[in-house]
Amino acid sequence: MKKISVLLVIGFCLLQMQRAQAWGFFAHQRINRLAVFTLPPEMMGFYKHHIVYLTENAVNPDARRYAVKDEAPRHYIDLDEYGDSAVYKLPRRWEDAVKKYTEDTLMAYGIVPWQINRMKFQLTRAFKDRNAREILRLSADLGHYIGDGNVPLHTTSNYNGQMTNQKGIHGFWESRLPELFSDNYDFFVGRAEYVERPQQRAWQAVTEANTALDSVFTFERKLNAEYSPDKKYSYEQRGNVNTLVYSKAYSGDFHRMLGGQVERRMRAAIRMVGDFWYTCWVDAGQPDLNGLVDFKFSKEEQEQMQKEQQEWQKRREGNTKIREEAHNHPHGADEDHHAFAEVEGDCSCCSFHVFLTETKIEMPIFALPPSRIPSVTAK
Structure with a gap:
């Protein structure tokens, strides 16, 4: 039988939230950035000139989740709440x-496919008005919602595996x-093409994402x-913080079992963003x-944008009451029941709690600097 010994610092969970990188935002930013290169020359000059804005602001809708009423449901749709074959x-x-x-x-179960279509009309109006400010803002936002609509775990009430003892699977x-x-x-997804029926295309994305859902849960x-x-x-160093994450070996095996699923969904999102723009x-x-x-x-x-980013960063670091409440009820107790799993990705605190539960470890509490938190080892 394996014995596992671990030392835990007071405030370990808080340290996990103070990350140097925007953990969980990587894919959204890459999707918006790469979508720019699908555009025709007539659009490429403008979009490429502003590619930094479109990339950095791909996460704006997540930053608004706690500030804007009814923002949260725009990111998902819980199809299982409507019964069998709901997507059809x-x-x-x-x-x-x-x-x-x-x-x-x-609104209770999410509206992402309808939100995508709504944003399409708003961006069209911005182009008609030749309003550069709104074109950029709405392009960045539309890219985010399209990205969400292509994620299998954005189509179910079991969004973070909380109903199947698989907590953390969303960020995983x-x-x-x-990121790995x-x-x-x-x-390389080719050139953007005209979408004859945008609303149907949004539902097609959600349908394809939902079809992939069973494999995600079954393989994990x-x-x-x-x-x-x-x-x-395993632990990974992020800035000056040792963060508990899914190990590279476990991640690699899961990735292989999925057979290119994550790549297919990212490619579909990139192509769809370019097509809609x-x-x-x-x-x-x-x-x-x-x-x-x-x-x-x-x-x-x-x-103002810098201020909003700073405020959002504070929330992400757990320095506001809103964030503390979200962490106290991480998997569905608050009104924005998808927010914690989606915005933060995998919650290291909760993953570590699952780890301790699985191994039945009695934890001595010590105060250690992050550099001295030992790796998890088996003897």
């Missing part, structure tokens, strides 16, 4: 869905795997049975964007 039975038009289920019900699939393996993905459950907890998790531009009459290339946000706007 739900009305595609918002008005029809409201008549059948009421708006309160739709959405964050850990892309996406450098080897083929992201099977793999978990083959790994001891000390091999399933292009479609909005075409529907607006293909306005000349060359005159907008040199647009710059005002000093006041830049300061």
